[in-house]
Amino acid sequence: MTNRTFTMIKPDATEKGHIGAILKIIDEAGFRIVAMKIILLSASKAGEFYEVHKERPFYGELVEFMSRGPITAAILEKDNAVDEFRKLIGATNPAQAADGTIRKLFAASISENAIHGSDSDENARIEGDFFFSKLEQF
Ligand code: ATP
Numbered sequence: 001m002t003n004r005t006f007t008m009i010k011p012d013a014t015e016k017g018h019i020g021a022i023l024k025i026i027d028e029a030g031f032r033i034v035a036m037k038i039i040l041l042s043a044s045k046a047g048e049f050y051e052v053h054k055e056r057p058f059y060g061e062l063v064e065f066m067s068r069g070p071i072t073a074a075i076l077e078k079d080n081a082v083d084e085f086r087k088l089i090g091a092t093n094p095a096q097a098a099d100g101t102i103r104k105l106f107a108a109s110i111s112e113n114a115i116h117g118s119d120s121d122e123n124a125r126i127e128g129d130f131f132f133s134k135l136e137q138f
């Protein structure tokens with residue numbers, strides 16, 4: 001499983017109609033889509049997903065944002081997937097994201113930053129399993 005990561009195209013990018021453009025970049029970067037679905041998270045599910053941040057001052061804002069519209073959840077496969085994907089999406093704050101990264105291209109701010117990428121192999125597996133049953137991961 002170390003060659004897999006998990007991503008979500010966030011509600012801001014969905015609202016702006018960027019799902020197709022973002023998936024094209026992911027595809028052209030050589031990631032294989034192993035599982036994918038568009039879903040609307042409840043506030044409680046969004047809160048559970050980002051539970052690690054629950055003591056942070058931005059937690060309430062983050063939960064509200066992530067549940068305000070549909071997200072596209074996907075499991076992606078590539079050699080060194082977690083690190084390669086974090087490079088492709090760029091820094092959390094789009095003002096600091098490298099040119100050509102997904103956040104540089106599509107994110108508006110540190111809070112509404114277009115896309116999520118897992119930060120470790122272990123979290124990639126936990127997050128993928130949060131959204132997809134074994135039968136849905138190919
Ligand atoms: P993600 O986990 O979504 O891929 P990340 O790993 O780059 O993002 P984290 O530190 O895990 O960044 O923060 C999770 C999310 O919380 C960020 O993507 C962003 O939406 C929001 N966030 C992080 N820091 C702030 C902040 N200072 N103010 C507002 N929102 C923030």
Ligand code: MG
Nearest residue numbers: 116117118119
């Ligand atoms: Mg993170």
